[in-house]
Amino acid sequence: MASILVNWVLSALAILVVSNVVAGFMVDSFQTALIVALVLGIANAIIKPILTVLTLPINILTLGLFTFVINALLLLGVSLLVPGFTIIGFGPALAAAVVLWLINLIINLVLFPIKAV
Numbered sequence: 001m002a003s004i005l006v007n008w009v010l011s012a013l014a015i016l017v018v019s020n021v022v023a024g025f026m027v028d029s030f031q032t033a034l035i036v037a038l039v040l041g042i043a044n045a046i047i048k049p050i051l052t053v054l055t056l057p058i059n060i061l062t063l064g065l066f067t068f069v070i071n072a073l074l075l076l077g078v079s080l081l082v083p084g085f086t087i088i089g090f091g092p093a094l095a096a097a098v099v100l101w102l103i104n105l106i107i108n109l110v111l112f113p114i115k116a117v
Contacts, residue, residue, distance in 0.1 A: 008034065008041070012037040014103040014107070017103060018099050018103070022095045024088040025086075025095070026085070026088075029084065035084075035085075036082050036085050040074065040078050043077065044074065047077075048070060048074060051070050052070060068098055068101070072090060072096070075100075
C-alpha cells in the first residue's frame, strides 16, 4: 500500500516538474497534480491498452513512437476532466508526454536499479 502512495506522489511531482519545463502545460497546485496523477493512472490502466491495440499497425510502422501520441491524447483528455490542469494544444501535450516518460525512466532507474547477473 505504501508503494502505491509513493508512486502516486512521485507521479504528481513529475507532473509538477513537467509544468515548469514545458510551455503550455499548466498545473495550478500540488493538489491538482495529485488529482491529475490519479486520473491519468486510471486512464493509462483502462483506456491506453484499448488505444494501443486499435493503433497497433501504425505503432509497429513507427517502431513504437506512436505511443507518445497516445500518451499525449490521454494527457489532453485528462486536461478536459480536471479543473486547474490546462494544456494549450497538441504540441505541449506531446512534449509533456516525452518529458514525463523521461522523468519516469529516471525515477524507475533510481528506485529499481538493474542488477547484473
